[in-house]
Amino acid sequence: MPRRAVPLTESQVRGLEPRAARYSLADGNGLVIEVMTTGTKVWRFRYSLNGKRQPLATIGDYRMISLRVARAKAQKYAELVAQGISPVATARRDRGAEAKAELLREAAELYMATEMAGKSDEYRRTTRRALDKDVLPAIGGLPVKAVTAEHVVAICDRIKSRGSPKMALHTRNVVKRLYEYLIARQLATANPAEVVPARSIATFESRTRVLSGDEIGAMLHSIETSSIRRPLKIALHLLVLTMVRKSDLVESTWDEFDLDKALWRIGAARLKKDADQLVYLPQQAVTMLRELHRTRASATFVFPSVRGDDRPIAKSTLNQAVKALGLDVEHFVLHDFRRTAAAHLREMTEHAQTDKTSAKTRQSASREDSSRDAAEQRQIAQRWADFVDAQLDAARQSASRTG
Incomplete structure (x- = not known):
């Protein structure tokens, strides 16, 4: 009886280092992560049809697809296999639908579709509002790596000029969390919002502020x-x-x-x-x-x-x-x-x-x-x-x- 794979974790996948030869680790249900000698990590789907092992179906680059999303895709492909259908064509279409995330606008959409999928409705709504109202109109067309702290400060200053310091701070935090996600997926190397102190945007004294x-x-x-x-x-x-x-x-x-x-x-x-x-x-x-x-x-x-x-x-x-x-x-x-x-x-x-x-x-x-x-x-x-x-x-x- 084959040994059951121990499920992977996001931190485990993120920490996988390249070796002299490429290697792979199984997550279960046919899902595997393959680590190339260059450090690139690719999700694959392992399956058999009519009792014969088939070539691995490629799900996509780890930088673009989180563990949670990869598992969902593997489950979908496993259901096709159970019906006697090869998942290769479906996997190819899915890969074509993945954004390249070279521009901040594309990266934000990837973030909303993957990382934010498991958050509460209210959290997703407030994050989407901050992105659509202030962040993306200002810097959505810039490459992810071209965004600087000065861009973040300028956005927050414009929001504060409307008399909304709390919203300015919230927007800075949205950008900060977005870049934390992109850095973890190796789509960015620095966080432009991290170097902008929260106190420089809005200061609320905990001894005086009251929630509405x-x-x-x-x-x-x-x-x-x-x-x-x-x-x-x-x-x-x-x-x-x-x-x-x-x-x-x-x-x-x-x-x-x-x-x-x-x-x-x-x-x-x-x-x-x-x-x-x-x-x-x-x-x-x-x-x-x-x-x-x-x-x-x-x-x-x-x-x-x-x-x-x-x-x-x-x-x-x-x-x-x-x-x-x-x-x-x-x-x-x-x-x-x-x-x-x-x-x-x-x-x-x-x-x-x-x-x-x-x-x-x-x-x-x-x-x-x-x-x-x-x-x-x-x-x-x-x-x-x-x-x-x-x-x-x-x-x-x-x-x-x-x-």
Whole structure:
């Protein structure tokens, strides 16, 4: 029985070095990567027809075709072979359809068709908007290797002149990620956006900036429609709803929660403080926590590590999950969301006590709360959760209209 091929990874394929003679590695399902003595890497498809081994069908150059796309093509060709049809003609047509990616416009289309295919709808939409509105009209006709940092700065300056510094920064990040992809595929040698500091384009002080309602909704919708694990989606949503610190959430244990009373008591010892912290949970948070409890993988931690040992996820896990979505506000979202909540709650709350109560004190207690104070804090927590829900619903509706 033939030995089953171990699937390749993008980083493994990217790191393959040329040897004195060309060689190939199998990914499985007939897909192989052939490495030439020049360093060029070519995807091939290995198959048999009528019980006879056939010459390899060429899928295309690795620089133009990612591992994910090559696998999809191999699957298509395997289905043809299963019907007794040679895939050679189809593979030839597919290769003819591949862009050369010599110009930035061509490279951007390749990027959107391959690297961006697995991203969320919102992420693809915002990336496409930045490319079509500002990047490609200005430099789309230039060769990939002719684009310089000066071009990127000029594009960002034009966007800032429209009064949109945040969009300028987003556009710079789109170009940066595009060139990271091209460099990995050996279609570019330098990243013109990498040498343009983000702070030179737009500076947002994390202690003063507040997300708008639209940004809250867009962020949560991107998380909701992403491919990250369900527990991480819930963790990010709870971070928004509860307004606690990231470490308080990821290290939380089930014995801290009384879901019947919608109360989360974070012990003073864990906080290294003199008193427990009380977090009054809105209905939405309780529903999410009950879902996690039904499918819990740990008797201790709410967000256990997937490694199987009884410990919580790493503190960096949520940062990495959001970074994978390509959100340009991820640092702010994870570290300063309480200020955003406080700002919106001040606008929503008319009585005077709200104006002198910060988000932090709303969610914590240094002494026993009176019944009236507890009821008020519960009301505020629910009001905030309902507001967040409304922003997410608006983002869903907007995506369905434009999708």
